[in-house]
Amino acid sequence: MTFDKSQLMRGTLEGCILKIISEKTTYGYEILLSLKKQGFSDISEGTIYPLLLRLEKQGSIVSKLQSSPLGPKRKYYSITDEGRNYLSSFVATWTQISRSVAGIIIKEEETNNE
Amino acid sequence: MNNERMRSARELTKENRHIIMKIEQYLEARYINEVAGEEILSDIVGMALECQERGESFADVIGTNPEAFCRELIKNSPRQHFHERILSVLHWFLLFAMLLLPGLYLIEILFPTYSPGFVKNFEYTVRFSYILKYYIIMFVLVIGWYFVRMNSYKPSRYVFGTYFAVFMLFFLFTDGLLKFVIRDHVITVNVLIWLITFAVLLIMCDLARRVIAMTIAYAKNKTKN
Structure with a gap:
């Protein structure tokens, strides 16, 4: 049995999206491209749109319609003060968890190698 | 938009x-x-x-x-307020109610031999139980309409099968019920007045729904900023 990635991704993806928006005001597809560039290969706009809705609902981001060269108006997202607080608490939590997980996994591997 | x-x-x-x-x-x-x-x-x-x-x-x-x-x-979206929810169901009831009686009236005009009432200008005279029967059927239709839409991702054979079975059951049930239970009257309805009344009710219902929906959306935006 292989590990179900979607469970693990759900929470972290939200933080990553918020981080990308915090760097510059951007729109859905551009966020997707940034994520893909960093190695999130099997996600689509369909994955991130509900997360954007959620971030917007909780007040972490705001959206604004602007005209685009392609088709209808495009929705641009930017971060709010509330969002910055949320992001920094995500980063703190993530740093701690990833350190703990890395500590355990690397230790396991070392004992396996011995 | x-x-x-x-x-x-x-x-x-x-x-x-x-x-x-x-x-x-x-x-x-x-x-x-x-x-x-x-x-x-x-x-x-x-x-x-x-x-x-x-x-x-x-x-x-x-x-x-x-x-x-x-x-x-x-x-991740705001749900409908309870009132908005009731009004959006009411919308379909009013719409079907508005169209049903004129529908029966048209059938009366087109196939007078097969229909039980009679027509004089816009006045439609028919047994009360006949109207009631079709309104009960309409009630089931509207509920079924919601049922079908709620299950738009289930296999349609299963959804429509269930719908049809429940519908037939109600059809036979109301037929039997009305024959034995209701004391019948003959009533006369002016179809034109009927149509106008329900059209006004429908517009009022939709307006109210819109106002409630916008109030909720506006409240959402206000807390956001």
Whole structure:
């Protein structure tokens, strides 16, 4: 049995999206491209749109319609003060968890190698 | 905004329009706030259009489980206020009620031999039980309409099968019930007045629903800023 990635991704993806928006005001597809560039290969706009809705609902981001060269108006997202607080608490939590997980996994591997 | 969505929707391919129609049906039957629902739909139409421009498949964007995608959307959207919910069900009842009596009146005119009443100008005279029967059937139809839309991702054979079975059961039940229980009267209705009354009620219902939906959406935006 292989590990179900979607469970693990759900929470972290939200933080990553918020981080990308915090760097510059951007729109859905551009966020997707940034994520893909960093190695999130099997996600689509369909994955991130509900997360954007959620971030917007909780007040972490705001959206604004602007005209685009392609088709209808495009929705641009930017971060709010509330969002910055949320992001920094995500980063703190993530740093701690990833350190703990890395500590355990690397230790396991070392004992396996011995 | 609605007009803009309709205009862009015309540029969608048939396949994508079908995908979006199913999402729309699902969201509407799950009591999502009307204004929020419209915003989501125009976002999705925009997404589909950009996909078409890039030559990508919109079905891939939504993923293999569109129902799960819709559930995610619903989870992250404001729901309808209780009043809005009642009014959106009432909308369908009023619409069907408005059309049903004139429908029976038309049948009377077109097939007088097969219908039990009679017609004089706009006055339609018929047994009360006959009208009641069709209203009970209409009631089941409206509920069924919601049932079908709520289950737009279930296999349609199963959904329509259930719908048909329940419908037939009610049909036979009301037929039997009305024959034995109701004391019958003959009533006369002016179809024109009927139509106008229900049209006014329908417009009032829709206006009220819109006001409530916008109040909720506005309150959402206010807390956001």
